[in-house]
Amino acid sequence: MECPSPSPLDYFAALVRDDDSLSLTEAAGAIALAEYPGLDLAALQTELDELAARLRRRLPADAGALQRVRALHQFFYRDLGFGGNVNDLRDADNSHLHAVLQRRRGLPIALAVLYLDLAGQVGLQADGVSFPGHFLIKLHLPLGEAVIDPVDGRSLTRAELEERLEPFLGRETRFELESGMGLGELLGDYLQPASGREILARMLRNLARLHREDGDLLRLLQIQQRQVVLEPEDWSLRRDRGQTLAALGQTEAAIADLALYLQRAGGPADGPRVAAQLAALREAGPPRWH
Missing domain, CATH: 3.10.620 (C8orf32 fold)
Structure with a gap:
């Protein structure tokens, strides 16, 4: 096999x-x-x-x-x-x-x-x-x-x-x-x-910035997946990936990333905003197709 x-x-x-x-x-x-x-x-x-x-x-x-x-x-x-x-x-x-x-x-x-x-x-x-x-x-x-x-x-x-x-x-x-x-x-x-690892992180940041500015969410997500793999304890990367996932309609994965960010980031300044986004995603549930 x-x-x-x-x-x-x-x-x-x-x-x-x-x-x-x-x-x-x-x-x-x-x-x-x-x-x-x-x-x-x-x-x-x-x-x-x-x-x-x-x-x-x-x-x-x-x-x-x-x-x-x-x-x-x-x-x-x-x-x-x-x-x-x-x-x-x-x-x-x-x-x-x-x-x-x-x-x-x-x-x-x-x-x-x-x-x-x-x-x-x-x-x-x-x-x-x-x-x-x-x-x-x-x-x-x-x-x-x-x-x-x-x-x-x-x-x-x-x-x-x-x-x-x-x-x-x-x-x-x-x-x-x-x-x-x-x-x-x-x-x-x-x-x-x-x-x-620091050099790779900078290369990935360059690509993430480029795809974000171009509004190319699918390519941005591919880079963010690698950022999370490379720096698994940089919780801001989970937040960023979660927000991209949310924009792509991948609600369950987005909720997991945003919840982990709030749990592990230690009271970040953007905590209230991310918590509100997380609550809205949970309330909306998975996307409905008509």
């Missing part, structure tokens, strides 16, 4: 179950299975491995870290032509690794995942940085760390990083800065390496 293949959601859940065994490239690639269920993820990794092999052939065995970085940037940005998709930022394929690999265009975070894979395969130590507004990469080099923009590989100065950070600071933080606290002291907190 043949065992049925796991669903795309089950497959993603298996990939992200354990942080120790989580493969960022494979799990990030698997996000696209929500939209491309027949996607061959093995082919994605094979293509990356072949690119890494081509890059390694350019490097002498004793190549230092800086020589490896220069070769990687020449190969990734100039020879292969990877960069941002400035012509269509709202294309969901900007977040799908297989499409970014084919088109050489994508969001900074998707470019970063591909960059990190190749960097690791040529012996470089690099991390993703979940910087506000624009995902970054931190390279660990013998003489120190370099923070680069994954869109073009440019190394960013401290002044440039501070300038990018300032618009995202809250009123209280701005007051502290005006009172004498240096922005440089704060910057380090925003340059900490992001875990694989």
Whole structure:
């Protein structure tokens, strides 16, 4: 008897179950299975491995870290032509690794995942940085760390990083800065390496925001299913999924999500509003078809 293949959601859940065994490239690639269920993820990794092999052939065995970085940037940005998709930022394929690999265009975070894979395969130590507004990469080099923009590989100065950070600071933080606290002291907190789970969460948030703004509830629900699997104790994700389920007429599942949110979120500020929505769903019952 043949065992049925796991669903795309089950497959993603298996990939992200354990942080120790989580493969960022494979799990990030698997996000696209929500939209491309027949996607061959093995082919994605094979293509990356072949690119890494081509890059390694350019490097002498004793190549230092800086020589490896220069070769990687020449190969990734100039020879292969990877960069941002400035012509269509709202294309969901900007977040799908297989499409970014084919088109050489994508969001900074998707470019970063591909960059990190190749960097690791040529012996470089690099991390993703979940910087506000624009995902970054931190390279660990013998003489120190370099923070680069994954869109073009440019190394960013401290002044440039501070300038990018300032618009995202809250009123209280701005007051502290005006009172004498240096922005440089704060910057380090925003340059900490992001875990694989944090990178995947940001990729999913990008897609969820896009589908929500487009009013595409079915595609939004597919992403929210993965968000809940990835971060099962972020109860706000249950609320968000519950509200999408309610809008799609899946009342029973919506009630379960919203009830769990109210039970576990610890008295959230939107509790009364969500409780009223939950009561209305329970009173209305399942949708009636005429």
